[in-house]
Amino acid sequence: MRALRLGTRRSRLALAQSGMMAERVRELTGRPVELVEITTYGDISREELAQIGGTGVFVSALREALLRGEIDLAVHSLKDLPTAQPGELVQAAVPARADARDALVARDGLGFAELAAASLAGDRPPPRIGTGSPRRRAQLHAWARQLGCEITTVPLRGNVDTRIGYVRSGALDAVVLAAAGLHRAGLASEITEALPTDAVLPAPGQGALVIECAASDAELIAELSGLDDPPTRVAVTAERALLAALEAGCSAPVGALAGLHADGPGPDPYRPEAAGAAEVTMLHLRGAVGTTDGSTLVQLSATGPVPASPGEALRHADRMGRELAAEMLAKGAAGLMGERAH
Template sequence: MGGPSAVTLLVGTRGSALALAQAGDIAREITERTGVPTELVPVTTHGDVSRESLSSLGGTGVFASALREFLLAGKCDLVVHSMKDLPTAPYTGLRIGAVPIRADARDALCARDGLTLETLPDGARVGTGSPRRAAQLAARRPDLVIVDIRGNVDTRLNFVSSGELDAVVLAAAGLGRLGRTERITEYFDLESWPTAPAQGALAIEVRDEDHSDALARALAAIQDDASHAAAAAERSILYRLEAGCAAPIGAHAIVGQGNVTLLGAVYAPDGSDSLALTGSGDVVTPAGAPETEDFVSLSSASIIETAEEVGRALADELLARGAAALAPLKHN
């Protein structure tokens, strides 16, 4: 741990219970590892107060815009995003300063009476606000009634408790951060049910111009290169396809000792068809590095660059195989 600091880092976050929980975890980790004091600064976003469907709001980028404006205005020193909610295009004046260790990237079913996806009765009502999850559900169980829902984690779980729905599908990471894993009745395997690019990962965004010592120490203390590279690989598929955060696209990256393996899947919105491909690439060892140097000591830039290249190549292959005919992509 570093010595005490007179500087308090202001951590911007959405005001939802989940956002406050994950930002609080980051703030505590920074202070524990560096001694730099932190303070949470909640920001209300349009996505938090609107009851419109996520797709009609323009995708999950609605959650990021207010935080970014707050950060650029100098009202905080860093903001904590759920990385799957962060648009893939660069944002002028800001950069991703760190990606901490990723939480569970899987989706989870929370159903009444301990039911699983296979044992839900015919015509069961299952809630989700995600077009990708809706497509995956329809592909596995075309008899289900998929209900578009909004609201925070507890609101969605209450749809099941009240009997209005038989089940909901949520991110395991969010359930874990809120201490709600006892509500999970089934986890979905990432190889057969890839989730939203960067699901379970957090992105710490900072101003380009801010290179203060306290901030630099904080970012270095929480950065995890493997998590950053996996998220970058998955997000680069979205960027190359010019698809929004709410597009019916799943991705799952594995970062190992010197290599990146990536699964990408595109779904027809009604679940009637899908296209899934896998790509991989080796991390290029920096010039002058010893031949025995392993993954963990390679430069972060080399790992992330390789991950993004793997994602771009896989996206190009998906397009060549007809992905644009399956899903509503902007790519021509």
């Protein structure tokens, strides 16, 4: 039986994620799976993501390999995918989402509020926090303003080990990374605080993976559907619809998070331990867009019942995302100019 060729980026995190998915594909299909490492432009460039094209720089080489038939499937971090889906490719499965939150890795085991307040005593300058994401910069600065503190954000690229190394060496006071990525890379012990989503909304699709394959491979698409998690797909559909609509109307950094629940939004129904605890009946979506200095932040939310039909549920999620984006644009998001981050 011919092995399935699974394309992956070469980074430690990408290989960990792809290896995890490869094992699940083996169990599901009974077919051997081999990893095919592919270097993307985003992996070799040291420029800021906003300057080299944002999300697509991590996926274009994998997609080209799929279209050429050099690989059978590819695993992406969903937040890395552009919102426009090529007709020749299909998102065959969106497995259950991991922790969607951002995570702080800080000196001395500090949380964000403690770190930001450390300079108030006058014996330290504002903490230097590394992140390559304008979305994170916008919300971190806004949070610091609420606390009456100041922070300095430092543009940052490199793999997770390199970024954490800046904290260990003392070059930075902290870095902010995706919690899911740190868990998958075996670095969860480095997290000093999982940032609350009421302060920092993650990138649309953060924490979720997607398995993509050629639209012409109907047999493989049918097999991979067994890995799909409908609640996760509905949630990320709403988030990405909001992002797509905002991209058309402004260029400011966007955060979004949706969750499915039964009794209306709880204090934080988006953590993995809350999933599956109740019958899914409602979809709650939050969005944030702002200037990178945190001086202006537009935040809105929407809640509505989820239709029982899977197809209708996805259409409802898409519509909710676009409608909330329209409200945000009307509330001032259209006037916010900044670097785009996903």
